[in-house]
Amino acid sequence: MKTGAPSIRRRLVLQLALVAALLSVAFFLAVRGVAGNATEQTQDNILAASATSIADALYSESGAVRVEIPYSALSMLGTVSEDRVFYHVIVDGETLTGYDDLPLPQGRSGSRAPVFDTYSYRGDSLRAVVVTRTLTAANQPRFVQVVVAQTRLGLEAISSRITTTATAVGVAFFLVATALSAFAAQNALRPLSRLADAMARRGPKDLRPVSAEAPAELAPLVGGLNSFMSRLGAALGRSEDLIVEAAHRVRTPLATVRTQAEVVHLQMEKPENRQALRQMIRAVDESSRSAGQLLDHAMVTLRSDHLETEKVDPADLLRDVVDRLGPTAGLRDIAIHLELPDAPLRIEGDPILLQNAVRNILDNAIKYSPAETDIRVSMEGTGTCRMTFCDQGRGFEAADIMRLPDRFSRGSNVGDVVGSGLGLTIVSDVARAHGGTLEIAPNPEGAGACVTLVLPCC
Amino acid sequence: MRFLLVEDNADLARALSGRFVLGGHAVDHAASLEDAELATQTVGYDLILLDIMLPDGDGRTFLRRHRSADNPTPVIVLTARSEVSDRVGLLDLGADDYITKPFDFTELEARVRAVLRRHGGAADNSREFAGLTFDSTSGVISAGGESTQLRNRETRLLEVFFAAPGQIFSKSHLMDRLFSFSEEVSENAIEVYVGRLRRRLSASDATIETVRGMGYRMVRRE
Amino acid sequence: MRHACLALLLILQAARVMAFEIEESHSYPAGESQLRILSTADQSVFDPIIRAFQTEHPAISITYDVAGSTAVMSAILDEGAAYDLVISSAMDLQTKLANDGLALAYRSEATARLPDWASWRDMVFGFTQEPAVIVVNNRLFGDLPLPQNRAALIELLRDHPDIFRRRIGTYDVRVSGLGYLFATQDSRNTESYWRLTEVMGRLDTRLYCCSGEMISDVASGELALAYNVLGSYARARLRDTPGIRVVEMEDFVSVMLRSALIPAGADAVEEAGQMIDFLAAMAERPDLAALTGLPPVSLDASGTDERVLRPIRLGPGLLVFLDRMRRDTFLRSWVSSVKQQ
Secondary structure (H helix, E strand, C coil): CCCCCCCHHHHHHHHHHHHHHHHHHHHHHHHHHHHHHHHHHHHHHHHHHHHHHHHEEEEEEEEEEECCCCCCCHHHHHHHCCCCEEEEEEEECEEEEEECCCCCCCCCCCCCCCCEEEEECCEEEEEEEEEEEEEECCCCEEEEEEEEECCCCHHHHHHHHHHHHHHHHHHHHHHHHHHHHHHHHHHEEEEEEEEHHHHHHCCCCCCCCCCCCCCHHHHHHHHHHHHHHHHHHHHHHHHHEEEEHHHHHHHHHHHHHHHHHHHHHHHCCCCCHHHHHHHHHHHHHHHHHHHHHHHHHHHHHHHHCCCCCEEEEEHHHHHHHHHHHHHHHHHHEEEEECCCCCCCCCCCCCCCHHHHHHHHHHHHHHHHHHCCEEEEEEEEEEEEEEEEEEEEEEEEEHHHHCCCCCCCCCCCCCCCCCCCCHHHHHHHHHHHCHHHHCCCCCCECCCCCCEEEEEECC | CEEEEEEECCCHHHHHHHHHHHCCEEEEECHHHHHHHHHHHCCCCCEEEEECCCEEEEEHHHHHHHCCCCCCEEEEEEEEECCCHHHHHHHCCCCCEEEEEECCCHHHHHHHHHHHHHHCCCCCCCCCCCCEEEEECCCCCEECCEECCCHHHHHHHHHHHHHCCCCCCCCHHHHHHHHHCCCCCCCCCHHHHHHHHHHHHHCCCCHHHHHHHCEEEEEEEC | CHHHHCCCCCCHHHHHHHHCCCCEEECCCCCCCCEEEEEEECCHHHHHHHHHHHCCCCCEEEEECCCCHHHHHHHHHHHCCCEEEEECCCHHHHHHHHEEEECCHHHHHHHHHHHHHHHEECEEEEEEEEEEEEEEEHHCCCCCCCCCHHHHHEEEEEEEEHCCCCCEEEEEECCCCCHHHHHHCCCCCCCCHHHHHHHHHHHHCHHHHHHHHHHHHHHHHHCCCCEEEEEEHHHHHCCCCCCCEECCCCCCCCEEEEEEECCCCCCHHHHHHHHHHHHHHHHHHHHHHHCCCECCCCCHHHHCCCCCEEECCHHHHHHHHCHHHHHHHHHHHHHHHHCCC
């Protein structure tokens, strides 16, 4: 899931993060818009209040319009920010007081409501308001306009502060949302990883259907998996059955032929006929053994592919195999000496494969040993478990040692001994499947060879 | 010794029976599981040779029932199946040993001997001839209060002679009994073993006599 | 600044023909760069500051011109006179210069350390806080109780016209920018201001252009009491002038911030900034405060007692009293109160 196709989690997180980013941007724009409006509105309100308080201070005296600008009218403009402040009081188009070049805000006229405008004055952008009043002086109606204007630096400062805050909040929101997305994706995908874990924990031979509770979305996958496993199980079963069946089909008639030949052999008198029958029986033995090892090899390969391990005591293994092959060795007065260490050892492995490997080695040793010789089977183990089989047979040619474990390769000096060349291949395959090796060396105590199966032990 | 051979292949059964009779044993043959059940219920056997694939079922079923009935008779399984898949299962089911078909009779004989020896003590297999006591199962001879352990081949050779004292056995017959087909040995090898046996028997009145042009026989020393 | 203030020496440079009147001009030649300062503070007061500044910045030659606050205003506002730094006690005028775009903004570490109320728009930087006080002549006062607030002062003046007639002095707000500032702040802060002005008018109050002169007249016994005198000057004179006393009112004390700004037409902006930094950090130079008698703006805000001491707030509120109609109205009221004959 980590490599190759894009991960679901990454896609989920990316998409959720994208949504979060869009929401953040929308939030940012909305906050800036609303707050910008609000601050502008605030400034307009203060300007209008200021202009109104000046307009309220208009009075007429001896037929002239006068104004006493209240302290608060201008000081209120300085409470929020340090903006520049301008004002202009106009009576019937004539400047009464203030900055006489301060322009009139242009806007909807005719209404008595304050008119706002934004314009440039003395190098700064100003927000201006005009409030109009009509006053009677000397029995004449007088039209008074009060203009108050303020630079927008404070507004910009507030706006930039809002922008900064909105950005920070937006970014924080995005980060939190993304983190939560990652968390949510992880959570949502937990059943999937649980399923994957359950599958990974299974032994290679465990082809039972998955029973773990899976969310509805995974049901088709689990269903497919289960049906696949049942088919795989059936196929594996068929392979094993096939091998077993093939062995039976080959061996049973061979056994009959051999037995018949043996019976006939007993009745034969002429040495040449007896010789011919012996040849025949040997041929039967050879093909039976070859077939057996071929099928064994197939089985070993099958089991190695799905290695199912358990704790195996190598001492028990050796004792058992030596017991099994003792009668065979005894036929030719070959003595098998078993030397085991006192300390118990354990190998993590498939007992059937290990037994087959050990049996093959010992079988080989017996087969190539002359009558009335000794075979020494010994074991030592610290970290690795070394099972050594030394015989007093003809040994291996140095040139053969490397290629012996190859399939169908036999030593160049096997002579008349029946063999298929698969024995050591099987041993070597089993060793490799268990992370071990096969070592072949001349017997240091004289003639013969030592074959050592090296396996990791615990 | 009395053996039960459970085997559906009649040729094989006949051949095996013949060889065991030659060794001085009695063999009953059962061609199916049903016959085998019947036979074991009526007769006490010293050993059962059991084929796994039988027309009316799996030999393992018989084996399981046999063991659960606490029947002590040892069982050697004759199997044609893959060794890798069957081996552990058979021993776990209570087989004392197994042998894969096709097999050399000498090998089967050796396994029978080993199994019987493990179950030994039940029957006394000692026979006596001319002051010589011979236990074919353990391969021990004693004469004049002295015991000697024979080697495997010496035991088997002496066993042939003990089966019919005085009878002449040809070299080729002895070879067939002593060597497997996989061994290429000359007839002179027999002379070596006969020579050894003669020395082993020297403490007793029994000896192996050479009958020129015919073979050998065991006789009382003159 | 047309008459009485000329007790201090006046060095008029004939070469510089200006519409505004420079009362004194001093040169402090040093290095290459030139810093031209236009100030309302007497050279004698500012001299230690300039010398201390030059020991720190030996490359800066300084010209120090002194003028009245109104003259300073018109020099910059109307005539665009060539100065690099304007130092004035008229906060309202300084504020107007900054508001009308005739000042340059300046930022530095030193200005950032000033309290908020001591600077405006990064253009006007207050560096002293000088309260308005009453100075009395001990001898003429005799056993009379010292007035602790304006109500008590009014009562005192009313009850003892014999002592105070023609013996009260205050600023002529028509000519003194600082006097106008104190007067307008008084009028804003207390109802009793106009009553006080009327009482003072009935007692033939004498009008002055400058604090220095008022203090001298109190010391000489010409005056029994001077109202709204710059406390810093008064305290500076206490040492060498026996027989006078400084009284701070308990109802409120207007505190003037002497401030500096860089006019828009300045050439030596960098040097002007260095001077502003120097002034802003005066709180760390108690020696200078002692020499000049100018109390520096304290950098820790807890320094001032805000219940009584009211630093005049820099900001657009100060523009109100500069409005020509408002000023006109105020002066008319003031004149009619003070000159009742």
